[in-house]
Amino acid sequence: MLFTQIRKVFITGLAMFAMLFGSGNVIFPLILGRDSGNQLFWGLIGFILTAVVVPLLGLFSTMLSHGDYKLLLAPLGKIPSFIIILVCMLLIGPFGVIPRCITISYASCRMHVPSLNLLFFAVLSAILIFLCTIKNNIIVDLLGRFFGPLKIILLFILIVKGLVSPAASIPADFTKLEGFTHGLLSGYGTCDLIAIICLSGLIVSGLRHGMNPEKREDSWAIIKLGIGSSLLGGVLLGLVYTGFCIVAFSHGKELSHVDRGDIFSSLALQVLGPQGGLFANITVAVSCFATAISLTAVFAMYLHKDLFEGRLNYLTSLMITSIITACMANLGFSGIMKTLSPIIQIIYPILIIYTLWNIVDKLWKLHKHQALSITMKPESSDWE
Numbered sequence: 542m543l544f545t546q547i548r549k550v551f552i553t554g555l556a557m558f559a560m561l562f563g564s565g566n567v568i569f570p571l572i573l574g575r576d577s578g579n580q581l582f583w584g585l586i587g588f589i590l591t592a593v594v595v596p597l598l599g600l601f602s603t604m605l606s607h608g609d610y611k612l613l614l615a616p617l618g619k620i621p622s623f624i625i626i627l628v629c630m631l632l633i634g635p636f637g638v639i640p641r642c643i644t645i646s647y648a649s650c651r652m653h654v655p656s657l658n659l660l661f662f663a664v665l666s667a668i669l670i671f672l673c674t675i676k677n678n679i680i681v682d683l684l685g686r687f688f689g690p691l692k693i694i695l696l697f698i699l700i701v702k703g704l705v706s707p708a709a710s711i712p713a714d715f716t717k718l719e720g721f722t723h724g725l726l727s728g729y730g731t732c733d734l735i736a737i738i739c740l741s742g743l744i745v746s747g748l749r750h751g752m753n754p755e756k757r758e759d760s761w762a763i764i765k766l767g768i769g770s771s772l773l774g775g776v777l778l779g780l781v782y783t784g785f786c787i788v789a790f791s792h793g794k795e796l797s798h799v800d801r802g803d804i805f806s807s808l809a810l811q812v813l814g815p816q817g818g819l820f821a822n823i824t825v826a827v828s829c830f831a832t833a834i835s836l837t838a839v840f841a842m843y844l845h846k847d848l849f850e851g852r853l854n855y856l857t858s859l860m861i862t863s864i865i866t867a868c869m870a871n872l873g874f875s876g877i878m879k880t881l882s883p884i885i886q887i888i889y890p891i892l893i894i895y896t897l898w899n900i901v902d903k904l905w906k907l908h909k910h911q912a913l914s915i916t917m918k919p920e921s922s923d924w925e
Contacts, residue, residue, distance in 0.1 A: 549748065551773065554774045555773070557744060558778060559835075561774065562832065565731040566733070566781075567645060568805065570588060571788075571796075571804045573723065573724055573727045573789070575796045576793075577723060580719065581786060583721040584715075585786050586724065588727050588728045591729055593782070596736070597737075597775045599892070600738075602897075602899045603737075605903040610626065613899060614626060617895075625888070625892075626843075635866040638836055639833050639869075642829035643663050643833065644659075646666065646830060648802045650822065652803075653819050653822065659871055670837050670863060670866070674838040674841065692831065699812065699821045699824065700784030703791070703792065704791070729885050735888070738896075739843075740835060740836075740839055748766045748770070796808060833866075837862055841855060841859040841861075845857075
């Protein structure tokens with residue numbers, strides 16, 4: 542039994558890492574490392590706070606609300622919660638993070654195939670993502686068993702090679718506070734708090750999968766497994782972010798004039814050479830693809846269950862999501878970020894404050910009543 546629990550924590554933790562480490566998680570720590578100069582340490586602290594700690598708190602907060610983001614936001618009222626959920630879903634869905642994942646994958650592949658057409662690549666990627674999300678009950682296992690370990694191995698090879706072959710950094714005239722603030726705001730760009738709240742149902746389903754019926758309804762057992770998985774996923778994210786920041790810092794001059802969407806591909810070629818660069822760019826393509834799979838499934842389920850209340854089946858919702866994704870990806874990374882950034886800067890602080898308030902509220906009730914009744918509701922079975 543103990544071995545089974547450890548195995549489930551390990552697989553789910555790797556799946557969480559695979560879900561979250563996508564386009565923004567590749568690009569923003571590299572930009573931060575390149576631009577932070579002598580305040581890299583403080584920038585990294587700020588980044589880890591909003592890109593690792595806050596998302597993990599978001600998952601814990603949502604799991605205290607039955608693992609259901611709708612119940613998490615319900616105290617705000619029907620209309621405000623509907624608007625916030627809709628905005629969050631559009632941000633992480635086919636109008637934001639999913640096509641951003643495709644554009645980063647495209648930039649990685651274009652380094653080695655200059656004639657590659659973005660429209661063709663976007664359509665092909667959307668088809669592949671569609672095929673991987675038809676059976677939504679196997680997504681966590683697919684990510685945890687395959688994409689998670691593969692991403693970790695490939696990413697750490699790049700980090701180690703980059704650390705042992707430093708070049709030259711760019712001096713930056715930042716104060717400690719400015720460096721910290723820069724990192725803090727850069728962490729917003731990952732959208733991981735939004736993503737983890739919306740992915741919570743998928744994660745809870747992965748934890749419940751294969752458990753006996755009695756344990757499946759034991760919410761505290763699931764929360765404990767979720768905490769263990771979160772810590773594993775968070776440590777892996779923090780290590781990769783730290784490595785990326787340091788590597789980009791030590792190669793800052795070589796990356797100073799590189800476009801944001803191409804920064805990983807350029808760094809990979811400089812650090813690993815043509816053959817190793819191809820290897821590393823495959824890594825980022827796999828990373829973004831894994832994130833796109835999980836977010837596509839979440840958004841399609843949102844269309845199916847919530848927005849259209851069952852009037853559209855899951856398959857049709859998945860097709861709509863894939864088509865919109867392919868169209869939006871043609872805006873390119875910069876075009877997508879121009880749309881996303883203003884909205885993220887507004888909604889992220891709101892979600893952070895609300896997440897912390899919900900944790901305090903639920904734990905206070907637990908302390909007051911010595912028991913917090915959390916029974917997994919039937920809605921949790923959407924992912925099974």
